[in-house]
Amino acid sequence: MFKNMFKRSWLSTIRKPSRSVILVLILFVMANLMLATIAIKKSVAKTTDYAKDKLSGTVYLQADMSAMQKEMQNRRSNAPSSTSGTAAAPARFTMPEISESLVLGIAESQYVNGYTYSVNASANAASFTVVETEQNQREREMQEQIESQSSGNAMGRPSFQFDGAMSRGDTTIVGINNFAYASGVEDGSLTLLDGAAFSAENEAIISNELAVDNELDLDDTITIEKIAEEESEAVEITLKIVGIYQATSENFNYNTLYTDIDTARQLTEVEGVENVRFYLESASDKEAFLAEMAAKYPEIADNGLKLDIDDQAYQTMVGPIENVGKFATTMMWVVVIAAVAIITLMVVINVKDRRYEMGVLLSLGATRATIVGQIFVELAIVGTLAFMLATMTGNLVASKMGDALLQNQIAGEESTSTEAQGQFGGPGSMGGGMMPRPDQQASNVEQIEEINVSAGASEYAVLFGVGYLILLLAMVVPSVNILRVSPKTILSGKE
């Protein structure tokens, strides 16, 4: 019976070449798209896993920005609209503070191999002249903008302000617990040219540019002035130069001095610490470490903080790729639904055209099930051919499609990013005029701009599985028609 069914299916397929070729072509196109989306999804998963693995070795303690964004949106939507024509006072946000004791407590974990945190401050040069850079100029312009906004022009005020958006001096002070962990040191974009890391209070490492411009050398001293609102609070601090560094990254602020934590503390009123990173013994320890800390320090989440891999860095690395993955998923469903609909339609038409043949087969003793089986086998024959052909071309389609989608996403993100810079004044700024600091890790993470999309045995297996499933689904409606076939009605010519 089955041999008969397969034989009829085969004969029907080869003796009706135009119908078979059309079906093969349609299934071939769909199989290519399907294989491409399957391969892209696999590649995206692989790349995101890689990114997670790469970032998992470093865990950040930082403000939960997504929670803050939600809060901002809530406040904005709940803010009463002004009826008097004056602008509503901007909602104020306080960045959650990270206490040094919390950092030191977490650092005691068995999973932590090293850790870093910093206190960032700003000061004015008193005994030296700062290096003129584009960034200096931009910061000055920004400063002037902030001052003009705070001079009482209510209409010009930003909708939101962050506490901590303060006046900035011409020199950036990064107080860090260990210079070896300063951003840029690890990837080699910041190297110690001369001297050594600070080991005591009021010692500093300065840039080579600053040293050259001011003819400074090791063991020389420089004086900086704390920024204070009242002149009487002004304090001058003298720092001994213990090291000279060379920074090679683009837009680096050469007026950055590295000191120990206590020195930086003298220059700021902020009590918390920033840029807290824990280096784990192994990336695989991440989950255990986070679980331990969640149990030990539940206040982390309560205080609007988050202990995790750096989301920003993760998004920077794989944001566009994740979007490509989402697009591929949507596309896969569209292809599957379209394939089921188109194949169903074709089979329904085919079955209608072949009712006479079905009547004959029924009169010869065929069961309706074997007739449904015959139609499915015919589909499976052309499907198998189309899927096999797709395995030869799918890799190329997947690769081209993956690249095109990714480049599209990257271009889209770049244009969004440019718009955001236009609105907020520069990369990494946060609306209150805050500029990126040289110790911010995310800037060191490179966006992944290529994905290796390729299909292998497992993708081919999925293609064949999903493909046959589509063909089965496409048989549902025609099967109902076949089950209703009456041989007498057909063969007596009453249809």
Added chain:
Amino acid sequence: MKNKLEVKDLWHTYADGQREVEVLKGVTTTFEAGKTYAIVGESGSGKTTLISLIAALDSVQKGDITFNGKSIRKIGESEFRLRYVNIVFQAYNLIRYMTARENVEVALDFAKYVGDEHARAYELLERVGVKRTEADRLVNKLSGGQQQRVAIARATASEVPIVVADEPTGNLDEKTEVKVLEILKSLANEGKIVIVVTHSPKVASELAATTLRMESGKIISASAKRAA
């Protein structure tokens, strides 16, 4: 024991829009192996419905059809078509994308023929006058007479005890008609029950040992041909 097909008080209706039409009204008759039967009557007399029920192309509504005492309901329609009856249609009803040989082989497959299907198909086709060269042609390339021969060859492919033919010579020329009737008679001589529906009194008289005349859903007469 000779095979016997019995039709017992067979009633059949079909819906014509809102109206129910009674096409068979208590038909009772018996068909015996080795004999040819002709069912004649005007259009709408119920003869096609009767052979559709005998061929299990339609379901028995009221009454019964039995083969050697076993009801068609018990045997099952699909099984009955497969093992007990073959049908020859006026419109040949061949599968158009197959050759003559392949059409016969389909029936051999259904009959679970053990042996060389190709050879058997050629043999059956040659018996009805279809040559090898014609056997390997697609059926839609053959003439009407050749197609009807192929249909008869297919009907003889399985060793079923009943052959039903609906106007088997309706589309054929006189010479081919004679040949087809001879084939059908030879099937009866092999011990099959051969039932033919025809409008033609000539076909009925030449072919059938017994002629059943139908009118308004009933068999109004049954006349047996006297042996010459």
